[in-house]
Amino acid sequence: MKKNISILLFASLIVYSCNKTKTDAPKASLTVMKKDSVQNIIQGNQELSKIGKQVSDFVSKEYEIQYETEGDLNQDGFPDKALVLRKKEDTLAQRTMIVLLKNPDKTYRLFKTSEEVLPAEYNDSGYKMHDPEDISIEKGTLNINLYDIGPYGNQFSKFKYMNDNNLVLTYIETYNMGAGSHSALYYEPMKGKVALETVNTMEEAMPSKTKKVFVKKERFLFENISPDNVVTNAYNSVEQE
Numbered sequence: 001m002k003k004n005i006s007i008l009l010f011a012s013l014i015v016y017s018c019n020k021t022k023t024d025a026p027k028a029s030l031t032v033m034k035k036d037s038v039q040n041i042i043q044g045n046q047e048l049s050k051i052g053k054q055v056s057d058f059v060s061k062e063y064e065i066q067y068e069t070e071g072d073l074n075q076d077g078f079p080d081k082a083l084v085l086r087k088k089e090d091t092l093a094q095r096t097m098i099v100l101l102k103n104p105d106k107t108y109r110l111f112k113t114s115e116e117v118l119p120a121e122y123n124d125s126g127y128k129m130h131d132p133e134d135i136s137i138e139k140g141t142l143n144i145n146l147y148d149i150g151p152y153g154n155q156f157s158k159f160k161y162m163n164d165n166n167l168v169l170t171y172i173e174t175y176n177m178g179a180g181s182h183s184a185l186y187y188e189p190m191k192g193k194v195a196l197e198t199v200n201t202m203e204e205a206m207p208s209k210t211k212k213v214f215v216k217k218e219r220f221l222f223e224n225i226s227p228d229n230v231v232t233n234a235y236n237s238v239e240q241e
Helices: 002-039 227-240
Strands: 063-071 080-087 096-102 108-114 133-138 141-146 154-161 167-178 181-188 193-200 208-214
Touching (some): 080 133, 167 227, 193 227, 208 227
Antiparallel strands (some): 063 080, 133 141, 141 154, 154 167, 167 181, 181 193, 193 208
16 A cells, blocks of 8 residues: 555656646746847847837847937927937848937837838949938927939938827928929828929920829828838829829
């Protein structure tokens, strides 16, 4: 009888040990993952640090700050930051733009991040698509200004901080010079207003005409919108009228 009890106790210990190992293992790996995500900011599909004492806390070793600007975006009296990040070893890779809001304790918190809001820096032939490029924060608005006297033209976008804690595209303007004409597009998505101005450079007087249309009101968020796509759709809307 004692022998049977000993065998049962030994078997129970083995089962308990196996169950404990299976239960504890995931907890250990979760702890490691959480620690890593707090320490580093990594672009793409990986996690970003949410709080940092300085701007560099939000940039991993694989990235560098290409552009940086400061201004009071959410109008709380503290200077916020917007950064354009690019990979050090692959300047042809898609760039990332992040927006940091400053806290009363002088730390920063990650507000928004986007891999769509900026176009590629170079085309497939290695030509820089916009030069110069400029970002700024003024009166609660994030401005992205891209210039090019070549085929890509100028593109100016404005994203306004909203009280619902969103950053929304309120205005976009483009200017392009082509063979025989120049064109400028003005679009206010939240109002549904589009205007296309065309200048005929083939005639000495260079006459111009402007076509205005109303389209569906749109609310484009900073983190998931491509201004290039917005412009293309706006042009198509004008042509269909």
